Amino acid sequence: MPTAPSPLIDDRASGDLNASLGTRWQFIADTVMGGVSRGGLAAEVVDARPCLHLTGQVSLAHNGGFIQAGLDLGTAGLVDARGWSGIELVVRGNDETYNLHLRTVDTRIVWQSYRASFRAQPRWETVRLPFGTFEPYRIDCPLDLAVLRRLGLVAIGREMTADLCLARVAFY
Numbered sequence: 001m002p003t004a005p006s007p008l009i010d011d012r013a014s015g016d017l018n019a020s021l022g023t024r025w026q027f028i029a030d031t032v033m034g035g036v037s038r039g040g041l042a043a044e045v046v047d048a049r050p051c052l053h054l055t056g057q058v059s060l061a062h063n064g065g066f067i068q069a070g071l072d073l074g075t076a077g078l079v080d081a082r083g084w085s086g087i088e089l090v091v092r093g094n095d096e097t098y099n100l101h102l103r104t105v106d107t108r109i110v111w112q113s114y115r116a117s118f119r120a121q122p123r124w125e126t127v128r129l130p131f132g133t134f135e136p137y138r139i140d141c142p143l144d145l146a147v148l149r150r151l152g153l154v155a156i157g158r159e160m161t162a163d164l165c166l167a168r169v170a171f172y
Contacts, residue, residue, distance in 0.1 A: 009169045012050040016043050023072040035064015051165040058160045066156040073148050081145045084171035086130035093120020094163040103150040112139040120164050
């Protein structure tokens with residue numbers, strides 16, 4: 001049974017790859033499917049703020065095209081986010097467009113997700129992504145907020161240099 005989450009997902013207080021909610025951030029690249037994108041994920045301090053730092057080169061070679069910082073949303077499995085309007089990020093980047101991907105119990109195949117895009121400016125800013133803006137990708141069912149299981153910050157779909165810092169992520 002899904003648990004109702006607190007608003008905070010991660011405030012980067014841990015100083016490592018552990019999130020505030022008790023799960024751990026993971027780096028994933030298209031190499032799991034034969035691509036050649038490369039990058040990394042680190043806990044750092046950027047402009048005096050503790051953050052999660054996703055960096056790398058996204059390549060479309062060999063049917064690739066992404067790098068990702070992924071996080072399971074609950075240590076006990078699923079979360080029920082129906083009491084919230086969306087997800088808020090405090091980010092800093094390199095003026096590129098990134099995606100936030102959500103996964104539910106309905107996203108059974110690795111490429112399925114619900115996606116919303118945002119631009120990460122070269123200064124710290126708060127970005128709010130309402131749940132209604134998430135588009136289903138390679139899945140026909142609507143986003144079911146009662147059974148969220150994972151989120152991912154993703155550099156995807158085009159050749160690019162990724163440089164994305166996340167200081168906070170929360171439901172709002």
